[in-house]
Amino acid sequence: MFSIGQLAARSGVKVPTIRYYEEVGLLAEPGRNAGNQRRYDTAALERLSFIRHARELGFSVEDIRALIEMSAHPEQPCAALDQIARDQLATTRARIARLQRLEAELQRIVSNCDGGHVGDCSVLAALGDHTQCAGPHAAPTGATGSADERPQQNAADEHRICQQQSHNRQ
Amino acid sequence: MFSIGQLAARSGVKVPTIRYYEEVGLLAEPGRNAGNQRRYDTAALERLSFIRHARELGFSVEDIRALIEMSAHPEQPCAALDQIARDQLATTRARIARLQRLEAELQRIVSNCDGGHVGDCSVLAALGDHTQCAGPHAAPTGATGSADERPQQNAADEHRICQQQSHNRQ
DNA sequence: GATAATTGCTCTAGTCGCTAGAGGTTCAAG
DNA sequence: CTTGAACCTCTAGCGACTAGAGCAATTATC
Numbered sequence A, B: 001m002f003s004i005g006q007l008a009a010r011s012g013v014k015v016p017t018i019r020y021y022e023e024v025g026l027l028a029e030p031g032r033n034a035g036n037q038r039r040y041d042t043a044a045l046e047r048l049s050f051i052r053h054a055r056e057l058g059f060s061v062e063d064i065r066a067l068i069e070m071s072a073h074p075e076q077p078c079a080a081l082d083q084i085a086r087d088q089l090a091t092t093r094a095r096i097a098r099l100q101r102l103e104a105e106l107q108r109i110v111s112n113c114d115g116g117h118v119g120d121c122s123v124l125a126a127l128g129d130h131t132q133c134a135g136p137h138a139a140p141t142g143a144t145g146s147a148d149e150r151p152q153q154n155a156a157d158e159h160r161i162c163q164q165q166s167h168n169r170q
Numbered sequence C: 001g002a003t004a005a006t007t008g009c010t011c012t013a014g015t016c017g018c019t020a021g022a023g024g025t026t027c028a029a030g
Numbered sequence D: 001c002t003t004g005a006a007c008c009t010c011t012a013g014c015g016a017c018t019a020g021a022g023c024a025a026t027t028a029t030c
Helices: A004-011 A015-023 A042-056 A061-071 A079-111 A122-128 B004-011 B015-023 B042-056 B061-071 B079-111 B122-128
Strands: none
Touching: A004 A015, A004 A042, A015 A042, A042 A061, A042 B122, A061 A079, A061 B122, A079 A122, A079 B079, A079 B122, A122 B042, A122 B061, A122 B079, B004 B015, B004 B042, B015 B042, B042 B061, B061 B079, B079 B122
8 A cells, every 4th residue: 555645656647646537537536544645556556557558648538437437347349449549549640640731831931031030031921821831731720610629738838939038928 | 990700700710719819918909899899900810810820830829929029020130030930840840759659559559459348458458558668658738729739847758667678468 | 752854635726728608788680 | 670690798617737825644853
């Protein structure tokens, strides 16, 4: 039996994330010691490793819930289970294809920069002008319906942008 | 001068999204008519198209704010501006590379399914067992949509579970 | 055994880029 | 003048966490 901190260290999942997984029902509520602290066994560690691996592969929490539920019925056919994995593969391939289109356009935009002034910069021009793009990018993301689900989006880190300019909006 | 609905139709950006861009300072507050409704001109349409294109290319709202601010100073050198685009290109390439690793593993997992029942399913086995993975992978957090992805350095990313080869299943 | 440092607990709120809905006002067509 | 669509503001919600407050329990050191 080990504490949540030890489970975090062994699994590579952060402590608050473990509690989050418990809250959303991926991880069973563990027993508690006399001081109301969670105590885990190796079964919990295995399940948490399973969850972590599936998350790393891009499965949603909802997917993982379904996978876990199916794993509790080993006598059933595994078609549905396999379908989840195949869907995830298809999603991954679609993401790759889309990102490769974006990469091509970004490459085009960046390679046109001549190091002059902002006023002449091809980056801004390219961003303002859609018509030079090789093809449609960003499948129905913002405008029309969304075939894509939209996972978490993270902002640029402060170290990433333009560290020389003032840019002090916050 | 046109209404927010007309601007939405022309730009391909949804009405609430336009208001959101105004709220976060990407789009200037437009004038209002006597009934307090927003009225836009073609300059607003152009800026909104710029924003939309940049978002489709994966630039964050924060990036776009910086791009817009720089475009207001056309006499300055465009190195910082170009750097934002280059960073975005690097981020995109990193995401592609990671997704390709995930694709390979998903392909491996899926191709092992023999159509039996859940109890023997290779998908679950593979998800529960990291040791067969070719290399380390991490969660593809931002993926579809117009997302940026922060390489958040959690313990999970550093922890190379998939490289160890001891105690594997076969 | 006392104390200090660490870890644990719950709860709330914040992240990002929107999206949905409530409840009300204004506009354009008939 | 009536209807209904489009507009307004405001709040809350999404996914998958992350951060912090304020306190309790455990562990390490003296």
